[in-house]
Amino acid sequence: MYCHEIPGFPGAFHYPGFLTQSAQHDMSVQIIKIIQQAPLFVSYMPRTGVPMSVRMTNCGPLGWMSDKTLGYRYVSAHPETLRPWPAIPSHLLEIWDELTRYPKPPEACLVNVYNLDAKMALHQDRDEIDLAAPILSLSLGYDCRFRLGGQKRNDPSETFVLSSGDALVLKGPARRCFHGVDRILPTIGSELASPLADFGVRLNLTLRRVNE
Ligand code: SIN
Ligand code: FE2
Numbered sequence: 603m604y605c606h607e608i609p610g611f612p613g614a615f616h617y618p619g620f621l622t623q624s625a626q627h628d629m630s631v632q633i634i635k636i637i638q639q640a641p642l643f644v645s646y647m648p649r650t651g652v653p654m655s656v657r658m659t660n661c662g663p664l665g666w667m668s669d670k671t672l673g674y675r676y677v678s679a680h681p682e683t684l685r686p687w688p689a690i691p692s693h694l695l696e697i698w699d700e701l702t703r704y705p706k707p708p709e710a711c712l713v714n715v716y717n718l719d720a721k722m723a724l725h726q727d728r729d730e731i732d733l734a735a736p737i738l739s740l741s742l743g744y745d746c747r748f749r750l751g752g753q754k755r756n757d758p759s760e761t762f763v764l765s766s767g768d769a770l771v772l773k774g775p776a777r778r779c780f781h782g783v784d785r786i787l788p789t790i791g792s793e794l795a796s797p798l799a800d801f802g803v804r805l806n807l808t809l810r811r812v813n814e
Contacts, residue, residue, distance in 0.1 A: 604619070605619060611760075612670060612742075613772065613773045613777065614770070615701075617701070619765070619767045619768065620697075621740065621766075621769070623767070626742055629694075629740070630805070632691045632693070633807070634711065636661050636759050637658065639684070639685075642659050643667070643680070645656060648711050651670035655716075655721055655723075656716050657715045660680075660710060660713060660767055661690045662687055662689070662709055663681070664709045664710040664812050665679075666710055676812050678708060688761055690711045694740075694807065697710070701736075701772050702735070702738055702802055704736055707727070710810045711766075714805070714806045714807075714808070715804075716746065716805070717786070717802070718731060721784060722783040724780045724782040725781070725782060726778055727808075728778065730812045732812065735810070737771070737777060737808060737810055738808070739764075740767075740768070740806070741766060741768045741807075742743070742766050742805065745766070745786070745790065746764050746783050746786050747787060748761070748763070748781065749765045750762070753770070753779060757781055765804075783806075
């Protein structure tokens, strides 16, 4: 398993091609099943109510969402079906153990679905109580241009490509780094076979520990 720490960003570890093509396929099938149980929904920016361009759902005991009045938060049920989120697939729990070595399991897996025109503005992940736990992200489908900055919004930032099958771990000082998705690229670095290619999307899974 190849991994490198991103130069200039201590604690940010990139694992290009972490998931094999068949693991990407299996993971995609599992995520499609999760979306069937917990349909994609849109979150809205706090206060302004501007809709985000990604569509999202979650699995795990907790899920992340945001709306105009209550803002960013973790909730234990889907905002529309009001049902509990589906369980986190066991393979994802194993990857969390392998790549984070954190002693507690993740409580939330946010599934972000990006169409070609979707992006995610620069932000910090700080809605969790446990800010010591790493963040683990896995990407599937289309490539994206990912931006990583420092702990302050105006710190210098750099971009790099995240491709299908890549894992990214943000821990230590990188746990609080600003990050975002500048744009989705209409390329699939690792030639991911169906089923995700058929949907023309990038899919990102972010696993987080929420409570201490
Ligand atoms: C996020 O920061 O929630 C998503 C990052 C990504 O899509 O790679
Ligand atoms: Fe984030």
